[in-house]
Amino acid sequence: MRIFLDTANIEQIKQAAKLGVVSGVTTNPSLVSQAGATDYEATIKEICSIISGPISTEVVVEGVEAMVEQARQISTWAPNVVVKIPATAEGLEVTSILAKEKIKVNFTLCFSVNQALLGARAGAAYISPFVGRLDDIGQDGMQLVRDIVDVFQKYPEIRTEVIAASIRHPQHCVEAAKAGAHIATVPYPVLMQMIRHPLTDTGISRFLADWRSVSRR
Numbered sequence: 242m243r244i245f246l247d248t249a250n251i252e253q254i255k256q257a258a259k260l261g262v263v264s265g266v267t268t269n270p271s272l273v274s275q276a277g278a279t280d281y282e283a284t285i286k287e288i289c290s291i292i293s294g295p296i297s298t299e300v301v302v303e304g305v306e307a308m309v310e311q312a313r314q315i316s317t318w319a320p321n322v323v324v325k326i327p328a329t330a331e332g333l334e335v336t337s338i339l340a341k342e343k344i345k346v347n348f349t350l351c352f353s354v355n356q357a358l359l360g361a362r363a364g365a366a367y368i369s370p371f372v373g374r375l376d377d378i379g380q381d382g383m384q385l386v387r388d389i390v391d392v393f394q395k396y397p398e399i400r401t402e403v404i405a406a407s408i409r410h411p412q413h414c415v416e417a418a419k420a421g422a423h424i425a426t427v428p429y430p431v432l433m434q435m436i437r438h439p440l441t442d443t444g445i446s447r448f449l450a451d452w453r454s455v456s457r458r
C-alpha cells in the first residue's frame with residue numbers, strides 16, 4: 242500500500258517529503274481553507290513541485306459543463322495533477338468525458354460499492370472511499386474499502402486504484418493495508434503517529450545509556 246499525504250499545508254508536505262515515503266498528496270477545499278491558502282492555483286502548483294507523484298485537487302463548481310471546463314483548466318497546472326470529482330450522476334458524466342481526454346480523475350466522496358463500481362467504469366484513475374466519515378455515522382468505514390477491493394479484484398480489467406481516505410488514526414492504515422487498498426491518504430499527524438512506538442523510544446534511550454557506560458570504561 243502506498244502512502245499519500247492528506248493536506249494542503251505546504252510545511253507539512255515539505256516535512257513529510259523528507260521522510261521519503263510519501264508518493265502523492267490529496268487536498269480538498271476544506272484542507273486548502275485550513276492551510277490558509279489565498280491563491281488556490283499557486284498552492285496546488287507548489288505542492289506538485291514538492292511531490293512528484295499524483296496530487297489530487299477538487300473541482301469546486303457545479304454542473305457538468307462547468308466542472309469539465311474547470312477540470313481541463315486544473316489539468317494544465319502540472320503534469321502530476323489529478324482532478325477530484327464527486328461521486329454523483331453529474332460526476333460520472335464528467336469523469337467519462339475527462340477519462341476520454343486522458344485527464345486523471347479521483348472519484349471522491351465515495352460511500353458505497355456501487356458508487357465505486359460506476360466511477361471505475363467511467364474511467365476514474367482513483368476511487369476515494371471515506372472511511373472516517375462512515376465511522377462517524379456508526380457504520381464500518383473500513384468494510385467499504387474491503388468490499389470495493391474485493392469487487393475490483395474480481396474484474397481484472399478494472400485498473401482504478403482504491404485510496405482509503407478520511408483516515409483518522411494509525412489503525413485505519415493497518416486495516417486499509419490488510420484490505421488491499423492501493424493507497425491510504427493520511428493526515429500529517431497520523432503519518433507521524435505511524436512511525437512512533439514507545440518501545441522504540443525507550444529502547445533507544447536504554448541503548449544510548451548503555452553505550453555511554455561502555456565508552457566510560
Ligand code: E4P
Pocket residue numbers: 247267268269272349369371373374406407408426
Ligand atoms: C480525501 O481525499 C479527503 O481529502 C479526506 O480524506 C477527507 O477526510 P476527512 O473526512 O477527515 O475530512
